[in-house]
Amino acid sequence: MPERFSYELKATDGKARTGVISTPRGEIRTPAFMPVGTAGTVKAMLPESVRATGADILLGNTYHLMLRPTAERIDRLGGLHRFMNWNRPILTDSxxxxxxxxxxxxxxxxxxxxxxxHIDGSRHEITPERSMEIQRLLGSDIVMAFDECPALPADRKRIEDSMRLSMRWASRSKEAFGDRPGHALFGIQQGGLEQDLREESAKALRDIGFDGYAVGGLAVGEGQEAMFGVLDFAPDMLPADKPRYLMGVGKPDDIVGAVARGIDMMDCVLPSRSGRTGQAWTRHGVVNIKNARHADDPRPLDEHCTCPACTGYSRAYLHHVFRAGEMISGMLLTWHNLHYYQELMQGMRDAIAAGRFAEFERDFHAQRAEGDIAPL
Known part of the structure; x- marks a missing residue:
């Protein structure tokens, strides 16, 4: 395995890119979807099951882990990888x-x-320096600069002030991160929906210099059309030879649209959260397993899916265990959703490498437009 962090762009098709991020803990194939392991676990999944879905990297939450069980405790116990039994790359947010x-x-x-x-009312402070320290104690492979992210909509002055503060914090994050071979630091572009502020932010980040660059401040209530509007220009402002990460996205059609616009990495709680609330994401859209139409249906969620939920269980069973409040419901549906998301990423990687991404995108939307199979 390499001793340093690196990124190799393998192929492009339009703005869509496929490549490989190399870290001492393993390779990350891009475009990559990162399941979210908020408090040291992807809810309802064993780490080896998450890996079995095709995930190369997980995301951990600095805020949750610093509060409970604390970064210092995780460090004493050998770091986050050992603590949660995941020996592949981990990205932590700031x-x-x-x-x-x-x-x-x-x-x-x-x-x-x-x-x-929000747990016990105890008082804490996070600065760029403290964020870097927490993420160092956790031992994450990809560290995010500390930033401020205003909720949208917000007025231009608020977005401008926030972005400039985040850029000053980005500089302090870089200084506090220091020289850590094998670990990477990503800067985060801000600027709301404003093209000139995004450019100013991107220039500030390029001047500081990072191992990768995130597009932040989206998926915070602005809607898909506005988000895609920003993604039409924002990734192009970031270095082409470094990974580009869109934070907190999203639904399958958000992901395909982001990849079409030059994004390499994404994360979202959606597949696991939806799984626990009875929603299954399939190539034909969303299936609400709680609906009565599934009660007598012996067919699988998706006959083409090879996950355990689809190969071993009927819609009727999945409906029953969800209605009965059984733990296996969230486990099976989460596994299915993560499997579907990783299958989607693999499909895009293959399509970009073969120069047929536009065709992939067209088929993706056509299948979803068909909707779920007809009730029996």
Whole structure:
């Protein structure tokens, strides 16, 4: 395995890209979807099952882990990889987004953010320096710079001030990260929906210099059309020889649209969260297993899917265990959803390599438009 972090672009088709990120803990095939292991676990899944779906990398949440069980405890126990029994790459977010969305009584200053925990009300501070320290203690392979992410819609002045603060924090993050061979630091572009602010942010990040670049501040309530509008120009502002990561996205059609616009990495809680609430994502759209139409249906969720939920169980059974509140319901549907997402990524990687991404995209939308199989 390589001792350093690197990215190799293998093929492009239009703006869509496929490549490989190499880390000491393994390769990440791009476009990559990262399942979210918020508190050191992808909910309802064993780590080896997550790997079996095709995932090369997981995401961990700095904010949740610093509060419980604490980064210091995880470090004493050998780091996050050993702690959660996942020996492949892990990306950790910086904590910025969760502080903004979850913490109580937060106060923002040039230095950082002070807040009260949503768990027990205890008082904490995250600065760029503290975020780097927490992520170092966790031992993550890809570290995110500490940023501030305003919810949209917001007025231009608020977005501008926030972006410039994030760029100053990006510089401090880089300095605090230091020289850590084998570990990567990604900067995060901000600027809301404003093209000139996105360009200013991208220039600031390029001047600082990072191992990869994220498009932040999207999937925060602006809607798909506005998000795609930004993705039509934002990835082009970032270095072509480094990975580009769209944070917190998303639904399958969001993912395909993002890849078509030059994005390499994504993460979202959607496949696992949906699985626990009775929603299955399939090539024909969303199946709500709670609906009565499935109660007597002996067919699988998707006859072409090779996941355990589809090869071993009927819609009727999945409907029953969901209605009965049985734990296996969330386990099977989460496995199916993660399998579908990884199959989607593999399909896109193959299509880009073969120069037929436009055809893939067309077929993807046509299948989804057909809708679910007719009830019996």
């Amino acid at each position: 904590g910025g987004f969760q502080v903004m969305s979850l913490a109580e009584l937060r106060k923002l200053t040039e230095r950082g953010v002070t807040f009260r925990s």
